[in-house]
Structure formats: C-alpha cells, structure tokens
Amino acid sequence: MDKRSNEPFWWALFGAGGVVAALTVPVLLLLTGIAFPLGWLPAPTHDSLYALFSHLLVRLAILVIVSLSAFHWAHRFRFTLYDGLQIKHLNAPVAFICYGSAIAFTVFAAVSLYTF
C-alpha cells in the first residue's frame, strides 16, 4: 500500500519535457512559423539547414527536444484519459499505450535522425 511509487521516473520525463518544450517550441514556432514566412528574417537556405543538421550534436539536441516533448504529452494525456474518462481501473493499459507511444516515437525519431 505504502510502497514508494515509480511515478518519479515518468514525472521527471514529464517535467523535463515541459521545460524543454516551453523553452524551445515558442522560439521555433516564431522563427519557422512567422518570422521566416513573413520575411522578417532571412530564411535559411536548404543547404545551410542541411549543413546544420549534419552535425551529430544538432541531431542529438533535436532528438532530446522531440522525445522529451513526447513524454510530456504521454504523461499529460495519460492523466487526461484517467480523469476525463474516469478509467483509472485501466491504469496499466493506458500507461502502456501512452508511454509506449512516446517510446515508439522516440525510436522512430532516433532512426530518422540517424539515417538522415
């Protein structure tokens, strides 16, 4: 009953994902969604972006951002399902589907970034 929960593992990923997403997503959105299309800033050329992504470190950073964001989503969505649909008895399958999706997404992102 009073067994210490393993929730900290997922909560840490959730927290880290929240921080990473809050720091990077608005900037990326502003740049790629508004500033470049409206010509406020000169858009990077395909070649320069390609060169940027050729660095392993850049790809690693992208992987960290998208993966942690996915775990942030998974945790949030898991509790939205529990509380919104009142299906706490389906604890294990819901957790499996949510975190499983985030893990699958991470693997997919890692493979895509590696083979790119």
Added chain:
Amino acid sequence: MTETDINTTIEEVATIELEVFRYRPEKASAPSFDTFTVPLHDEWVLLDALNHIKDEIDGSLSYRWSCRMGVCGSCGMMANGEAVLTCAAFLKDYAPGPIRIEPLANFPVARDLIVGMDDFMEKLNRVKPWVINENGKSVEEGEYLQTPEELDDYVQYTMCINCMLCYSACPIYGMEPSFIGPAALALAQRYNLDLRDHGNEERMDILSSDEGIWQCTFVGECSEVCPKHVDPAGAIQRYKVEATNNWWKSKLMPWSN
C-alpha cells in the same frame, strides 16, 4: 407608528432566499432542499443567515460552526457550488440570490450541512503532522534557534485550519477517495521543512506512495479555495521535486542510502 409606517419599514428590509440542503436520516432517506427567506443585511455573512434560520424559522437545521472569525475551520460549506467558510462569505455578494447552501462536497453527509470528517482525520494522522525528533533538546539545553528565512520556508503551511475546503474543491479526491489530499500533504510539508523535525524519511513512504503526491495532477483548485493561502498545490509540487530527486538518487546511487 402608523400602519403605513410599519408597512414601509417591512418593505424596506431587503431579503434574499437560501436554498438549504436538508438530510435527516430518521425522517427521509433522500436529501431535499428547503427554501428560507432571510433579511439581506450588508454586514451579514452566510453563517449569520443560517443562525437566523435556526433561531427564528427552523430550529432543526443542523450545521457546524464555532469561532465566527475564520479561525476554527468548522463552518465550511458549498455556496452555489463553491467551497467557502460561511463565516467569511458575505450575503450581499450573492445578491439577488437565491443562494444554494450544501454540505462540503466529496464527504459523506451525516445530517443537513454536517459532513463526516473521519476520512480526513485518519489521513491527517497518517502523515504524522507533528515534530519528530528523537534526540530532542532538554529544556535546560535551551530553545531551538531559527532564522526568519528558515521559518519562511514552512510558515505558510502552518496556517492551515483543517477546514477541508480544499478536499471539497479537489476533483481528484472526488474521484479517488484514497488520495491523501491537499491539506494533509501540505501539513506533512509543514513539518518536513521545519529544521527541528527529522521525520522526513518516516513520512516519505506514505507521501510518495501512489495514494500520496502522485495522485495530484496539479489542478490547483485547492489553492484557489484555501481561505488561509496555504497553497497546498504548491506544497505538493515542491514535494514531487524532492521525491523525484530521491527516487533517482536511490536508483543511480543505491549505496547512498
């Protein structure tokens, strides 16, 4: 006074309607609502209106109260669906009414506006809300000194008056009655963060169990309704950080425990 005078005086007293939840198990198995009309005085709080009903209209109305000044924590009820201390909520803020008065949500109703507190009391006890310090100083050794900063760390959590409004406001507690809940968790923090206390380790098992902080999804309603600005939601988030650090430490550096 002439008859017209009396009539105008009567007309001038504004009134407001209260729809009061009634449950008298010996009379009816299902709860119902009784409507009472009470004078709407500027300086009256909901509790004054209830006292007026009990004194002048229906003496059988049952509810708890004591201090009438937001200290004892016994007069909490739902007013139009929101958990409030009835001694601190002014009637005029609900004008023109009607005001629906119900017992605190998420608790079993014992009678009329009185709820059973057993669950809360039991949970409160489980988090050991007292100073745990085996090697406490003797009186001769003198007092414990604390800096204002050290006091600031937990003083906010000492303000709790056990009114249970936060439990009524918490949707998680409504769905998961096993959840230790906002006030008990904040009170555990009140002692955890007090330098005189050494009970952190003892409390951790219950606090970081699945019934403890991990049920909380940071809805934040508890902090909204708290009449004492205890901010239980903040206390819980703060504890999540500590429990998470602890968990990683115990997995990555098992020898450190």
